[in-house]
Amino acid sequence: MRRLTDRIFTLLCGLGAFIALGIILTVLGLVVFRGAPAISLRFFTEQVRSVGAEGGIFYQLVGTLILIATAAVIAVPLAAGVGIYHQLYVHTPRSRRAMDAVLHALNGIPSIVFGLVGLAFFVQMLGMKKSWLAGGILLAVMILPTVTVAFIERMRAIPKVTIEAAYGLGLRRPQIALSILFPQAVSGLVTGTLLGLARAAGETAPIMFTAVIFAGATMPKGVVDSPVLALPYHIFVLAQDSFDPSMTQKMWGSAVVLLMLVMGLSLIALPLRLKIHEEARRV
Amino acid sequence: MRARQFDWIRMVAIVFSVLTVATVCGIFLFLLAGSVEAWRHEGFSFLAKNHWAYRKQFFEAAAMIYGTAAVALIAIVLAVPIGLSTAIFSSEICGERSRLVLKFLVELLAGVPSVVYGLLGVLFLRNWMQTLYEKGNLEVYSGDTLLTAGVLLAIMVLPTLSTLFDDAFRSVGSKYRDAARGLGLTRAETTFQVILPQALPGLVGALLLSFGRALGETIAVFLVVGRADNRFPKLGGVLHSLVDAGQTITSKLGGAETNIAVGDKLHTSALLGLALVLFVVVVGLTLIADVVRSRLSSETVA
Numbered sequence A: 001m002r003r004l005t006d007r008i009f010t011l012l013c014g015l016g017a018f019i020a021l022g023i024i025l026t027v028l029g030l031v032v033f034r035g036a037p038a039i040s041l042r043f044f045t046e047q048v049r050s051v052g053a054e055g056g057i058f059y060q061l062v063g064t065l066i067l068i069a070t071a072a073v074i075a076v077p078l079a080a081g082v083g084i085y086h087q088l089y090v091h092t093p094r095s096r097r098a099m100d101a102v103l104h105a106l107n108g109i110p111s112i113v114f115g116l117v118g119l120a121f122f123v124q125m126l127g128m129k130k131s132w133l134a135g136g137i138l139l140a141v142m143i144l145p146t147v148t149v150a151f152i153e154r155m156r157a158i159p160k161v162t163i164e165a166a167y168g169l170g171l172r173r174p175q176i177a178l179s180i181l182f183p184q185a186v187s188g189l190v191t192g193t194l195l196g197l198a199r200a201a202g203e204t205a206p207i208m209f210t211a212v213i214f215a216g217a218t219m220p221k222g223v224v225d226s227p228v229l230a231l232p233y234h235i236f237v238l239a240q241d242s243f244d245p246s247m248t249q250k251m252w253g254s255a256v257v258l259l260m261l262v263m264g265l266s267l268i269a270l271p272l273r274l275k276i277h278e279e280a281r282r283v
Numbered sequence B: 001m002r003a004r005q006f007d008w009i010r011m012v013a014i015v016f017s018v019l020t021v022a023t024v025c026g027i028f029l030f031l032l033a034g035s036v037e038a039w040r041h042e043g044f045s046f047l048a049k050n051h052w053a054y055r056k057q058f059f060e061a062a063a064m065i066y067g068t069a070a071v072a073l074i075a076i077v078l079a080v081p082i083g084l085s086t087a088i089f090s091s092e093i094c095g096e097r098s099r100l101v102l103k104f105l106v107e108l109l110a111g112v113p114s115v116v117y118g119l120l121g122v123l124f125l126r127n128w129m130q131t132l133y134e135k136g137n138l139e140v141y142s143g144d145t146l147l148t149a150g151v152l153l154a155i156m157v158l159p160t161l162s163t164l165f166d167d168a169f170r171s172v173g174s175k176y177r178d179a180a181r182g183l184g185l186t187r188a189e190t191t192f193q194v195i196l197p198q199a200l201p202g203l204v205g206a207l208l209l210s211f212g213r214a215l216g217e218t219i220a221v222f223l224v225v226g227r228a229d230n231r232f233p234k235l236g237g238v239l240h241s242l243v244d245a246g247q248t249i250t251s252k253l254g255g256a257e258t259n260i261a262v263g264d265k266l267h268t269s270a271l272l273g274l275a276l277v278l279f280v281v282v283v284g285l286t287l288i289a290d291v292v293r294s295r296l297s298s299e300t301v302a
Helices: A002-038 A043-044 A058-089 A093-108 A110-123 A130-154 A160-168 A173-202 A231-240 A245-282 B008-042 B061-092 B096-110 B112-135 B146-170 B176-181 B188-215 B221-222 B235-242 B249-255 B266-302
Strands: B052-053 B060-063
Touching: A002 B052, A002 B061, A002 B096, A002 B146, A002 B188, A043 A245, A058 A093, A058 A110, A058 A130, A058 A231, A058 A245, A058 B008, A058 B221, A093 A130, A093 B008, A093 B188, A110 A130, A110 B008, A110 B188, A110 B221, A110 B249, A110 B266, A130 A173, A160 A173, A160 B266, A173 A231, A173 B008, A173 B221, A231 A245, A231 B221, A245 B096, A245 B112, B008 B052, B008 B060, B008 B266, B052 B061, B060 B061, B060 B249, B060 B266, B061 B146, B061 B188, B061 B235, B061 B249, B061 B266, B096 B112, B096 B146, B112 B146, B146 B176, B146 B188, B146 B221, B146 B235, B146 B249, B176 B188, B188 B266, B249 B266
Parallel strands: none
Antiparallel strands: B052 B060
């Protein structure tokens, strides 16, 4: 009887995992299978034509890259500062936990809230037009927790003795930051940034009211008044009203490109991440 | 003794940290201040009553709150059995190597942008659901329903849920596992009687986090939920409302009204009020999950 229960238990769990696996493969398979025929070199280098039914996605890709590059430029120094403060200057567990809570809260804010607040703040209050800068800032704030937490985790994995030895040698805290924490934990910062950018690249909600338009933008010429095109928004708009088969194909093509961008970014981060994970467990 | 140097790293670190805290508080206060007008206009009926018509200046959002809760609940109910069994399989049954492979695949799924899920919803799931409804002889006008959004959302939260479940199981030390197996308990008994009770805070935390994630998801839900206003069912009509078009807070905020509202103070403030509700609930859930999960780690260490 016990054996039987155990068998059934194992079988059920296996079944669950099998279903999960099936879902994963179906999702990825559907997108790649449908989108692959649309992909060609020209798809990357041409401008979009006939409202998305023809041409490529050159400026959508450029726009997305501009947005995530801006996000990285803003988020990385912020995350470095917050991480260093958390690890080096905060001493009581209580205040450390408070800081964690703030980061988790920030991470929990739904992306549409960023979009709405961005619209009300940048566009209505500051009088900016839709611009890549507003989008970049919003995305940066969104990914800040991811980058910071990855950096902090990597710093935590530095053996305590190293830090204690440094204190023992009379190093001051800024010196410890520069000579130990940064050099040894920079991989955490890099991983966190890659993961954050993977997320930022696929987001639609924060940028749809603040930074992107569907058609008509090329390279941004100004700072606070130049919107860009972006891949996720492009797919979002096409998905809302398209029954034209050629458009459907372009849509899937865009989805594959977006998926490749996102997965590429997180795949680069993977080896670093596994290493950090294992080291963190050992401590 | 050397004069104490100015610690510019500390300075920068403090400024950036303050900036981060200020951003979180700032967003909250911004939503609060921005929505005052709507709260003054509607009072408590902003949440409790059901009549949203911006042209007539009615901003009563009960139907959207219902839609948001319904969609997220469906998602969690559907995703939990699969997520839990996947997590038990990966942490208790299969070996370390296959666990990493499974975890890698699950995280790959977690990285898929929501607009891609939305696309899958629009081009596949919506039609599948409609076929299903027609086979069940339900009177349904399209495949865009609360249930469709819930199913799509279930797929979206599945990776988060199973990864966090797996972490919760893994946080239980292997000495308990080994001891239980050594005493002759079967795998099922070990899991249910030894591991599960200890992993419970982590599991609950995972549940809350995923629920919050589901409440706040916008783009994919937007594309398949039907976006029909003011569908607030009576008690007997709840089941039928699920196979009918609906509206969530997020699909409202992501829709055309956000652009229409520009320049209309009351309307804008009503939308900011919706965002405030979403913010409070989701961030609240996240923080509660945080507390529950931290209880887990402090107990297992002790």
